[in-house]
Amino acid sequence: MINGAEIMVKCLEAEGVEIAFGYPGAAICPFYDALYSSSIRHVLVRSEQNAVHMASGYARVSGRPGVCIATSGPGATNLITGIATAFMDSVPVIAITGQVNLEQLGRDVFQEADITGACESFTKHSYLVTSAGELPRVFREAFHIASTGRPGPVLIDVPQDVQEQLIPRFQYPEKADIIGYKPNLSGHPMQIKRAAKAIEEAERPVICCGGGVVLAGAREEMNAFAGKTGIPVVSTMMGLGAMSNAKSSWNLLPEQEEPVYLGMIGKFGRSYANRAIGEADLILLCGARVGDRAIALPNQIAEQAKIIHIDVDPAEIGKNMRVDIPIVGDIRQVLTALTEQVKPGGFQEWRRQVLEYKNQFVPRGEDREDAVEPRSFLRTLSRLMDEDAILAADPGQCQIWAAINFTQRSGRFLTSGGLGTMGYALPAALGAKLAKPRRQVVAVCGDGAFQMSFNELAAVCACHAQLKIIVMDNRRLGMVREYQNIRHGGRHIATHMDGNPDFVALCRAYGIPAALAENNAQAEELAREMLASPTPYVLVCRVDPETPSV
Amino acid sequence: MRSRSAVSQIPKERIGFADDLCPQKLWLQFMKYTLSVLVENQPGVLSKVVSLFSRRGYNIDSLAVGATENPGVSRMTITGQGDDYILEQVEKQLNKIIPVIKVRSLGTDAVQAELMLVKIGCDTQNFGEINQIAALMKAEVASVSKSSVTLKFAGDPEKCDTLFDLVRPFGVKEVARTGVIALEQG
Incomplete structure (x- = not known):
């Protein structure tokens, strides 16, 4: 029994x-x-x-x-x-x-x-x-x-x-047979043919990568498709990591086979990526659910561009945006089929144009001596981190700082993009570290979000996980404070984190090495020390509360 | 900080006409729909369906659940109001519920029926009139007491409405309706 x-x-x-x-x-x-x-x-x-x-x-x-x-x-x-x-x-x-x-x-x-x-x-x-x-x-x-x-x-x-x-006994069924659950994965051949034709007819197409591309593990397929067609790629926050953004200079028009990646769109995204979406005449939404943070007014976008929407969930297609060519299926399978059908090359003028927009852009935030400038520090940190490092970021200003300044190579970016749950980064990073113990995993938390899950420092210790944690301490709830500045005339209420502990002492109480950085030079030095250390490590950065998200 | 939404990048002249074609305006044209939903007969399936409607803000006019020829499968007939967008979303979202086997939107030509019980306050004087209405509508007198008469009527929902309107002047005490059940023609 x-x-x-x-x-x-x-x-x-x-x-x-x-x-x-x-x-x-x-x-x-x-x-x-x-x-x-x-x-x-x-x-x-x-x-x-x-x-x-x-x-x-x-x-x-x-x-x-x-x-x-x-x-x-x-x-x-x-x-x-x-x-x-x-x-x-x-x-x-x-x-x-x-x-x-x-x-x-x-x-x-x-x-x-x-x-x-x-x-x-x-x-x-x-x-x-x-x-x-x-x-x-x-x-x-x-x-x-x-x-x-x-x-x-x-x-x-x-x-x-x-x-x-x-x-009496245990027997595990070989397969699940659920009468009402049969996901369609392959994509309708007719729709794929229509999509290929629409791409051929387009002049200014853009691919928008959503979280579905990452979930489907379609990174290679996406790069192959974007490389072959030459269509510029943008991404939503959940789609970050589908494409590499390691290339910083685009002075020369890239080789035909090299995908042009513009970065994150949306309210907090890159202006040139938004501009490309705004001027496109064909948008390929790939596993993107057209959330309000990514595309604020979808119907206006849909007015001027033809929309191809590829998603494994049929209910996402047409939910938030009018769609011309719906394709229900697994992104990997659909992209593979589509890559075979499209003609290589083209869109040279359009590629040149969007790269010009990108080249005009100067990243914001420069190293400071009186405080840690989080945006430039995250760019520095990206350079120091491994190729396949995993970065987890907590919602709030940290999420935006990390999303737009972290360099994606073959790593991952983990964040709560949908629900925006504070305190997600630390436990998610620990889970990631336990899944891939050899990979570098860094969590970036604000002081607010950190205090929602720092109790898991105990689990970090118990697991002997070499988790690296950065706490951006501005003693404020930065994102809400920013809203208060914009919408409520700077009347700051309930956004000042009075009573914050000494985070360095707190982490040391758990037996976790910790250090405080007061400026970017210190932060860089300590980040090197943190990444090299064989133990968990918490780096607390003193951040100016006036630093904006974007 | 400036808001950097994608749309703020669109040249003004290109969004000028968008307002007239905006699908949101079309959403206001509601129509009645009838959905026939086959579900696995298991606990919790009704609550999954109902919670879907409430959380996505779709309305339900009636919902009837009953057995089918297959003991493992039940049929839900749901009627509500919405435009094409809502109907499409309702169908797609229902399909995502795991125990939902099949969703079909029925046209106006579907065979529809509803059962209604209506208790009418009456005395000996107007009983004759009520009886006449019942005979005219082919409703059955299900129960009679000193102060009330209860009619039972089965038919399409519009006829239920008609019967209800006819007896309303006598003073309706209570009404019970099963909600519409429907099957496709043919």
């Missing part, structure tokens, strides 16, 4: 899960007991929300679903922000929660919460398991749903008595 909890662990093992992030409690105890004799590594978090963020960071970097665990009631409700964060960024996460005994369900007993109901609108799917016999099917389906099509979080809620229920 085998009990439900052992089945759950065996399911995770069958899915090849190596690490799980969680926090135990009464209702999930049988599962933890079964985990005792498993080879799955468990990372004890300090707050359940961060368990989801860690699973999210792990999933984004490893390409496999991240697993997080919490108990019933408050443990489960603490997961919600993390689950919603993963949902908005389409990250495959499996959240496992304990639940009160089946027979007590609905009686408002101690630590009962309707977590499947509460998470209805931000899980891709959820299960409340009512017998141990269902568990293998549920786990198989959950991993399939989370990781295929448009990825997303799946919640599995397992009552305590189901975890303890004995059944």
Whole structure:
């Protein structure tokens, strides 16, 4: 005989899960007991929300679903922000929660919460398991749903008595067969042909890379397509990392096979990238959901340009923008097919024009001696970091500073672009580090966001993870303060972080080496020391509160 | 800091005409729609469908759920109002719900029916009139008491409305309607 909890662990093992992030409690105890004799590594978090963020960071970097665990009631409700964060960024996460005994369900007993109901609108799917016999099917389906099509979080809620229920044997289904879930991946050949024709007819086409390109792992395909056609590429915040922006000088028109990458569009994006979108007569949206931060007035853009939209989720096509040629399918497959059909070369004049816009641009923010100028420091840091380094950034000014100043080579940029969850960077970076221990991982946090998740410094220590953390300390909630400057006549309320601790002393209390940089020269020197050190390291930068985002 | 939205880069003269063609204006032209949704018969599927409508701000006029020829599958018939954009979004979003097997938008020629129970306050004097209306509309007198009569009527939703309008002057005490159920012609 085998009990439900052992089945759950065996399911995770069958899915090849190596690490799980969680926090135990009464209702999930049988599962933890079964985990005792498993080879799955468990990372004890300090707050359940961060368990989801860690699973999210792990999933984004490893390409496999991240697993997080919490108990019933408050443990489960603490997961919600993390689950919603993963949902908005389409990250495959499996959240496992304990639940009160089946027979007590609905009686408002101690630590009962309707977590499947509460998470209805931000899980891709959820299960409340009512017998141990269902568990293998549920786990198989959950991993399939989370990781295929448009990825997303799946919640599995397992009552305590189901975890303890004995059944004769365990058998894991070979494949999941869900009648109502068959993602279309290949893209309709007719639509791909139409798209190829539209590209041929266009004069000023632009490719807009969204998070879908990164999620689909279509980096090579995108570079091949952009290289062959010569179409300039811009990216949304979630699409950062799909293209390399390491090339700083564009004085000469690039070779035909070399993609022209302009950078991030949107409210906080690069002006020349926005200008290219604004002047384009054909826009290829690739895995981009046309969020308001990326494209503020989509209908006006659609008036003057033909729109091709490639997305694996049919509901994204036409949701926020009128579309001329919809293609439902996996970006990799569609781009591969499209690359075969398009003619090489062309658009020389247009390429020259957008590069001229780019060359006119002078990056803002210069090294300072009285404070650390975060924008120039992030450019310096990019130069010091490895080719394949991973950078995680917290929402707020840090997100913008990092997004537009971090040089992408073959690395990754992790941020909560959809929900904009403060405190995401540190736990996500830890998850990423545990997924790829050999790669350099740096988290950039503001002092506000850092204080939402610095409790996970304990998890960083416990994991012996060589995580590097930069705290941009301006003693303000910088982004909100900026809004107050623009929209509310500089009436600053609730944005001054009175009572901030001494971050260096705080980190040292965890046994983590930390240092304070008062200017850019110091910051650069300490960054070198940080990146070279074999331990976790926190670099606190004193930042002028008046520094703008862009 | 200047806002650097993509649109701010568009030359003014090119967005001049955009206003007239703006799809948002077309969204105001609402029409009735009927969706027939096949779902896996499992717990929570109704709440998944309903929460989708509420969170995306789509309205529901009626929702009827019942068994089908297959015990593992239920059929939901949903009626609501919206323009083409909303209808397309509703269909696509419904399709994303995992236990939803199939979504079909039914045209106006679909076979539609609704069951209505209406309790009317009456005395011996106007009972005859109500009985006449019932006979005219082919409604069944389901229950009679000293102070009320309850009619049962099955038919297309417009006829339910007509019957309701006819008996309203007598004083309607309670109404129960099942919501529309529908199947495609042929």
